[in-house]
Amino acid sequence: MRAIRATAAALTAALLPALLSGCGLGATEKKSVADKDSLVIGVKEDQPALGVKRPDGTYEGFDVDVATYVAGKLGVPKGNLTFKTTNSSVREEALAKGTVDMIVATYSITAKRKMKVTFAGPYYVAHQDTFVRADATAVKDVRDLKGKRICEVTGSNSWRRVIEERKVDAKPVTVNTYGACMDALAAGRLDAVSTDDLILAGFATGRPGRMINAPFTDEKYGVGLKKGDLRGCEEVNRAITDMYQDGTAQRLLAKWFGKSGLKLTTSVPQFEGCT
């Protein structure tokens, strides 16, 4: 009897930790956005039609709608979403620290960023394009910007893509924001604004002028997730596939960019793959 009791005691002592570790072993995959009940989503606050903070503190735009749709597919209702302004310079840090769970903010997938961030998507492939005054009919592609004054926005690389990468001899004129570029273009202080077509389309809506529709780069707008969240990334990719298959993507693109004169791609983009 004593032997049995002793054995039972020894067993309990041996069993408990083993049982606990057994349960722990069942969940080797790390915490994922796919498991959360509420999400903090990083967006831009100053990009018309993509991510804009309204005076009442809420956000609107294509990125906001995409994020809301994707979160819905992950099982997080609109009421449990918190949008947060996340500027370009702090995006990697915000994901690593966990101050945001997901970033949907014209966040281009690049080889360098992929070292620090796991990207789902892209949910849209934007292209660098050029916006000119309506009467500038001679500008048909990026080479026609030779000798023209183009906008150099502080902190943006778009002007480099024209002058340094395409080697087009245009003259950069420094302006603070793309909104100010548009004003300068209308006032004749500039000849062209060249950057991602979706960003241009957002600023162009309601302004006179012409999109030249001569795209020359691919900007893959991805959904930024914490590095290593492969399961979350795969779930987000499925959500994006659904978004294109059920017509939501087409509807959202038309809603935000339909009036800009931009040629929109309404077929699902080629995903980057979760790494």
Place this chain on the structure above:
Amino acid sequence: MTMSPAPPAAPAPPAPEPPEPADVARHRSGRLRTFVRGRWLKTIPGRIRAHVVLCLAALVALLAVLTVAIGNARDSVQTIGHDAGPQVVATGTLYFALSDMDAQVANILLIGREHDLGIGYDETLRVYEKRRAEADAAAVQAAQLAGRDPALKRTVQEVLDGLGKYERLVGQAMQLDVQSDHAPGETPTQVVDAYRQATDLMKLQLLPKAYNITLDTGSHVRQSYETKRSAVLTGRAWVALTGLVVLLLLIATQLYLVRTFRRVLNPALVLATLATIVLTAVGAGLLTAHAGHIRKAKDDGFASILQLSRARAISHSAFADESRYLLDPGRADTYEQTYLDKSLSVIYPDLGDKPVNLENYYAGLEQKVAAYKPGDKAVPFLGFFGDEARTTDKGREADALAKTLAAYRTVQRNDARMRQLASAGNRAGAVDLRMGRTSNAIRDFDAYDAALYALTTVHQDAFDKAIEDADGGLRGWNAVPATGAAVIALLILAGVRPRLAEFR
């Protein structure tokens, strides 16, 4: 045998009541009453039996967890090694075949009436047809994998529908091309316009979907790998745990017998104990080794093969962008940019602060990639081959990677020369160079392709080896757990039988 029960440990068990053989019926009802009251536990044989029952129950539990864990191990090797894994790799062919179909069309339209340029008109058409057949075969694999996943099924269907439309558009472009009877590199606008429709459909709709099919099915395999692997490891923990329980119960039984009967060793029970240790250790060891094989098959095999097959498809597509660059001067800038983007996804050398353009890319390749020796810890480039380099150790894989990188640099040097001629206005010279009349451009690309294929083979072999090891480890484990448990059970019974016999 002398009956010599040990002096009872407190509380003293009452001596066994002598049975009354005269009245069998009363005897039976008495037994039942004894059992229900739990008085049988107060007898020595009752306690021995209780020990035996506990030991056997724990043994059955050990057998059960071992069987479940080995079942999970079998499932995992089946999924990754035999069913979904190879099928996912096969769907990768879809992207490659589609992309290469469009490349062949670009070449045909570029060479025009000069049917001997490049690999020749007839051979180009033959390759086109071959890729068409490969695309169909890969689509069948994808449709099978899609199973009950409606979104995936729909994607596969959309690719097949789109392929029909693509072929119609290509047919129109080819017809216009034949009618125009043009010189190489002087494709008329209406042919280029017709081709643009076809290639846009391919680039914007078919290829992304084909790529996503492999990614999505691959992610299912990855998830099932994670689940199965953690099930195998959890199973291992349970095997160790239940093995320990059996062990402790066997020891307890022996201690009880030692105290009760003053016998130091019970050979059968000692054997049973040793057998339990062996069965548990070998079972847990098998599961550990299995998890290792599966990890190797997935990381070093499956994942690498998929990555390299993407690198191959994208390289072919970039090579075709050279033809498109020459074919469609109106979009030359775009095709140059997509060529650069694709090249960057294959190898992205560290360019520092220099602008990311082709000129700096070529220079970066010569500086960073040429200086790199596979096996070095610091890898000065990103992209598919960067990922590959970071997991490469010295040996056969490193040699294959070194050859691939060298061949890739040669391909890029040809590209630089071709673009130099084109941007200097010598289109005919650029076409001749690209089509291999004045260079080894096509042969160099084929050499690169062969080197990349050899590198993929290294991973395929690693995959096959790991799966073979996993299969080999599990072979025979249908019978081992049950036989082992039966032997242990028999040894336990053999060990206590003489002790029980003393009470008859």
